[in-house]
Amino acid sequence: MTSFSIGVDIGGTFTDFVIFDPSAQQIQTFKLLSTPDDPAKVVLQGLKKIFDKKGSQRANVIHGSTVATNTLLEQKGAHAALVTTRGFRDVLQIGRQNRSALYDFFADPTLPLIPSELRFEMDERVTHTGEILQAIDPDQVKALIPVLKVRDVSSVAVCLLFSFLKPGHEQAIAAELRSAGFLVSLSSEILPEYREYERTSTTAVNAYVSPVLDGYLSHLDQALSPQTHLRVMQSNGGTISPAEARKFGVRCILSGPAGGVVGCEYIGRLLAPASGMRLIGFDMGGTSTDVSLIDGKPQITTEAVISGYPIHIPLLDIHTIGAGGGSIARVDAGGALRVGPESSGADPGPACYGRGDLPTVTDANLVLGRLSTDHFLGGQILLDTSRAYKALEKLGKTLTFSAEQAALGVVAVANAHMERALRVISVERGRDPRLFTLLSFGGAGGLHAADLARGLGIPHVLVPPLASTLSAFGMLAADVIKDYTRTVMLPDITPIADLNAQLEVLAQRGYREILAENVPAEHIIIERFLDMRYCGQSYELITPFSESVYADFHRLHQQQYGYANIEAPVEVVNLRVRAVGRGTPPPILPRPIHGSDPSAAYLELRRVIFAGIPTETPFYLAELLEPGNRIHGPAVVVRSDTTILIGPSDLAEVDRFADLLIEVGK
């Protein structure tokens, strides 16, 4: 029997499982309630359920873990120390010396992950040309060991100035400390790029989260049979082996949302196999919303800040805002209608869940008639309309609005939040949203997607059938990916051949390390980039490497920032290589096209309020729609995991992969 694949995504409320069995060519999904106190528990519980049913444990499990993220958010990491160049141990605390809130005397700074008494300095110095000004003293390194032991340190981050040019000093420290039994994170291994604070921070995060992730993964590994192979999702959209993840925990921050972006990319490839689609991923959940942009391929950022800590390794560019279906609406002291950032969470949840009394976005949607009371979450929760109505009525009173007017307002304000997030990921990044399709996934997005698209001039909305488990599915579709960089700071007179030769060193390393992950050689792809800028600038553009890389840079600059400066000298800041081991994503097979008539899926007629006008609106059950069915708005499509609103001027069609494609009207 061949092995099957399982994607597991741990979320705040639910843990999603997606199973692909190649022998049956079948994809199955299910959800279990998460177990935040012991995240491994729900994973093992779900896997057992699958193994029992299949009668086999021969499986590849790809795991998106929240362990690294939560370790950082909840400040529950290792007792870690930091070793720096003499004079610079406070770099980690000073950061960029700015304060997070401009107009707040009471805001507190983000606490450094490693406190002052665990930060140590070495007498050593390398210059910006890579010259060793002062060599490290081996005795000083040795003297550190008893100190670290007395302080009960288990994990050590090492970040010396200009170590990316001459890693020898960091390596010397690592050799001593590793042989003394410490887990050591070297900045020259984790992020060999200039800018000491961001490099120190990234290295410190690694030292802080890796031991915790290590413990979690060993626990899982021990509980699984040797027939079950575990892989871990990284924030860059690729997977790595548990052995690597345990050393480089920083690469696994945000691994869940990364799965969603890879899932979007996969759907784009399904519909446009040659180039992929231009998609904006819109994942609206209960408390937060993640947006991302896939321009054929997902976009990468090297400037992420998570929970106040810069992490400058390549991450999928995901913009998160604290607004979702559970966001609470209120009227502030100045009389403005506000939505969020407070959320009703899972408990008590929106008023219509029957426990809370505060009006949320979900309650507003219910009052507007846009949710089916009996089919919400497949009928698991019966929605209490009168409770939602009361909550909105109360909100409306302060505004001298009816409950319906207040509900329309809440939805409009929530949409304003979402629209701003969508603008950040598109227009602020130099992309015109009108050239993209809005891909809505996550539980709460379907009610808002068409209106958001209308506001931004986005012509189409796509809602895939796996919408609520797309992150776990994305993990099945993910490649093995490893990123390599090095700061070189070369002028643009550097011959292409020289750059190529230097890139080749990183490329060879990538090739070897992907091979070591058991990827067949013919599935390995090496992508080369240069991080470039005009001399004197301090932000780089990641430019694909080719013979014409210098010209391409000018074009890219024009596209991103609206001008190029052809005569100005350019510098190559970093070399960048991405080594990819192509995975074999589960195929989603097309289904035969039926007629356009959707009436077989017709559920009921309900009164829905659009722009203040109540309209008798047909509801359809998504599970009964067939490819080829067309639905003229207004309509609502109800699925067990989400509800999709089709506006009066919109037209929806079910495509051959069972996606709902909405053509957005005026």
Add this chain to the structure above:
Amino acid sequence: MTYDPIRLEIFKHLFAAIAEEMGAVLRKASYSPNIKERRDFSCAVFDGQGRMIAQAAHIPVHLGSMPLSVKAAVDHFAGDLRPGDVVVLNDPFQGGTHLPDITMVSPVFLATEHIKNTQGTKGGPEVFMVDGSLIGYVASRAHHADVGGMTPGSMPVGREIFQEGLIIPPVKLVKAGRMDQDILNLILANVRTPQERRGDLSAQIAANQRGADRLAEMVKRYGLGEVTGAEEQLLAYTERMTRRLIESLPDGIYRFTDRLDNDGIGDQSVPITVTLTILGESVKVDFTGSALQQAGSVNAVYAITLSAVYYVFRCLLGLDVPNNSGCLVPIEVIAPPGTVVNALFPSPVAGGNVETSQRIVDVLLGALAQACPELISAASQGTMNNITIGGHAPVSTEEREAGTRSQPFTYYETIGGGMGARPTSDGPSAVHSHMTNTLNTPVEALEYAYPLRVLRYEIRKGSGGDGKFHGGDGIIRELQVLTDCQVTVLSERRKFAPYGLNGGGLGMVGENLLIRGGVEIPLPGKGSFDLQSGDILSIRTPGGGGYGVKSS
């Protein structure tokens, strides 16, 4: 226009998004580390009357002063602003603050998109909307690393403004979408690093263009009536919130005086006095009694004083209120002309923006602490510790023989310090406070770019004031120069320490030292000095004041 709580909230986001997107363009496309790494810039959106509707949260000292730039541009060109024009200015007496801050103001017309992207190309714009209606303005301001004058970095200790650099009154740098090369050349001929200036000016134009496009799109999408109605509501909203805040403060007259160490030329202290009269929902902020304008550069123009007042009330308002001109409506500011808080031409003003602005905040907080002690923190470091180093990067013998000329360089940095302790917690250490929030230049970026080496960058332990809650600690930053160069230091709180509140102790004063051949030589708080290759400049910044009596 009727009041609409929903439109209010929606447009708040729309306007803020425009200002933020402008900021993103400027930050990423600019050249100098000063703008990109340190983010010493601001972007804002204005209505057709020049009232500020939204400002991206960047630099507080730009807050109250940006509307005055727009006003200066509009007044100067009285009706002669056309689609595609960009007005540039830095004249502190005509809409500016100090000379390195160059502001660009673009009028926005409904048809602006017809003539975009023609800047810099030959020939006029293809389409010219003669009757396009004015819908507002967008403006960007950035601190340029050098605008000429007597010392590199244009933050000298001078005696008149002419020594501080090139003065740019409101002029059209871009006319109907076309760059005026003559004006650009004139500017570039007067600065030490013209290539960098060219890039930064281009980035500002790009940011304004982006803002103008977005504002025009908004009007096309919602209609001019809807947008102007929303603008009125946003202004009224912030005004309402400000009135509510002031009403919550106890009526009364509160007076406070603090002082600058000196003006950098004489050694007399420079007192600044404020009298706050809170009555009902409005407040009078009267600086009568402050010192006359000074011979040295600590003079603040009115725009700076207004910004400091705006900043303090903006902080008390809380996080979510839009930054717009509505905040200042219930606040009357009296700053007698010819004083250090409203200096007149041709006073030198380089330090007014960076140093005096901080002291104005200190006196405002000192007065407010009498009215609402539970909302006010002790004095923060009260200075920006401005360091400018300029000279020529050394070239090797081979490079010289190959014809390479030594390149001029200008490095400008401000250094954080201790924040004042709060009524309920210690003050943060090693951060920028109040009127600035610029980032540091990374040590490695700095060493790549300039012939300088950083030897220490650490927290100045124990420099925060004692108290129930401690003031934040300052910073020690030590730089070794690797070539002969000129350094200008403009710093404060070297003599008069940041005050504590409710029995809290003083923060430690700052120190500037020159270390030459291992010998420490104290430097004054303000001045220009010639450094020799190998010299070390050590700047130790002040700590914040403490709050409350320390329990024994």
